[in-house]
Amino acid sequence: MARRPTIRDVAQRAGVHPATASRALNPALPGRITEATAGRVRAAALELGYTPDPTARSLRTRRSGVVGVVVPDLTNPVLPPIVRGVEETLWDAGLACLVADTDNDPEREASAIAELAARRCEGLVVASATRDSATVRALAGDDVATVLVTRDVPAAGLSFVGGDDAAGVRAAVVHLVGLGHRRIGYVAGPGDLSTTRTRVRALRAALAAAPGRPRPVVRHARAYTVTAGRAAAARMLAGDGDLTAILAGNDMLAVGVYEALADAGLRCPADVSVVGHNDMPMVDKLEPPLTTVAIPQYEIGVAAARVLLGHLAGERAPERRLLATRLVVRRSTAPPGR
Amino acid sequence: MARRPTIRDVAQRAGVHPATASRALNPALPGRITEATAGRVRAAALELGYTPDPTARSLRTRRSGVVGVVVPDLTNPVLPPIVRGVEETLWDAGLACLVADTDNDPEREASAIAELAARRCEGLVVASATRDSATVRALAGDDVATVLVTRDVPAAGLSFVGGDDAAGVRAAVVHLVGLGHRRIGYVAGPGDLSTTRTRVRALRAALAAAPGRPRPVVRHARAYTVTAGRAAAARMLAGDGDLTAILAGNDMLAVGVYEALADAGLRCPADVSVVGHNDMPMVDKLEPPLTTVAIPQYEIGVAAARVLLGHLAGERAPERRLLATRLVVRRSTAPPGR
DNA sequence: TTGAAAGCGCTAACAA
């Protein structure tokens, strides 16, 4: 027998009907089977090295056992830990992950999601959504289980899992204000991402609540990249030269801020303190090591997978989970004017 | 019609037989179709929003359209660019990627590959292989198309794509020797990985060819991680205190070397020069910026995907592709004894 | 060029 064994081969060998063999190998199916026959079937399956054909099973059960994972850019160090959390959790639940990278391109997001739907993914984990993504919003109408990660789409009625960014930014501001800073700038990411909005809003609120109500100075970078951060920080330093601290929308931008400071002949933290967001790998090795808002990346991935599993199990109501963030103080922040 | 349209719906609407509709929508199939009927079928498909069910198609054609990608640890910054190269190239060829992370665990590698095989992956891209992986070696006997990436399994008769590490290490040694270094240490990775072997062998050969034939000092780290690198470098410094330069098996280890030097009160590059391998993201932001052997990560991924596509197209002979590496000189290397 | 019939491997529904 050169070809792979089928359930019929197993059944024949065990002297039972294919349907019986199927039930014996799959206890979840309706119909109790004698332990005796079940044993014979299992033995036959083992001897033949039988593994069920997932394609045939999918066709019959209408369940593919596959989940789509859509990421904006796997090269961004924040994402791999999240993807790992998703992947490991789903894998343990018997689901495999089809990963698609959109390169932050809405068109590629649309085609990726279409292709994943065409492949009959049972669920979708989407980390690439812009706030106004029509593609993602359309998912809410579909019956496909969906969880947004990190990047939310307001009012889409979809589940969302991310870090509690507002609390993180608040802690960062409290930290800086406590050190004595009153002139604080914020290098934000692109405005079409929910993360940016959330963080900027939290910044404004935190400053409004701080002693002396420092005026928020906000500049948007064109992307969450080092070069974009450098450019935005340079503009900020040119416009508001008296800043003593700069928060960055994420760690990539923070590295850009470092570069802009160096360009301007300013030292960190002696002249300007810097705070990042995400605590991505390696930022503790920068000079100076970066103070940043740590988000539980792996746990976010795990939580997203769990929420998705809930939807696949029949839970219809969308869920929002904000996981605790934590300010990690390193050497990029210090009292001003030293 | 709440349910998705099938080929029968399309056929009915176009007034033809399902088989005809199938042929009309899939020109590659045998049997020429009149442009007139083909047009009607296409129109019907468009109106109904028909997309073929990949599951049913797979069952019939025995092709899943899915490729498995097995990585040792997505969190390692070298891998994401490679995975992106693989994923984008395969996606453009109409293949989707199932990604599995083994966490550097041979057992998980075995179960991942088994599961991917059970899911009828048409091909496999394996970046997790240890030199003696029985699981991977068994793939050579199977008929499943396989490409090893970065980590080879000698004599397995499988295709391999990676960087030209030997040339890279040679260039690094030439660079150090040119600066005047004669006492050079090598912090190697685990010995069960082909990358480690290749790089260590290249180091020995390069030193043997250098003026004065410097004696190679090699210590193995237990894993390609910062902490393991730090420990190995500490042992090395304790044993051979007169080293003026240390090459590291990869950039993670190099960061560990930085830490061990700091622990020992030594400065880089004033006291000891350091060279890494891979040029992973952010190592140019370390203090000092790391001199390292750059491997074309994304291109390696693309090349691996291309080789796999070749196998899927019928090419049986295994292929070996070593992509050019390049020494990137930054500030972690300088003449000795300053 | 098109239609008819069959079947990929599995499991759901029903019957015994």
Added chain:
DNA sequence: TTGTTAGCGCTTTCAA
């Protein structure tokens, strides 16, 4: 508890 029948949606073979 087990067997029978049928069919998931598609494509392939064969016949017209």
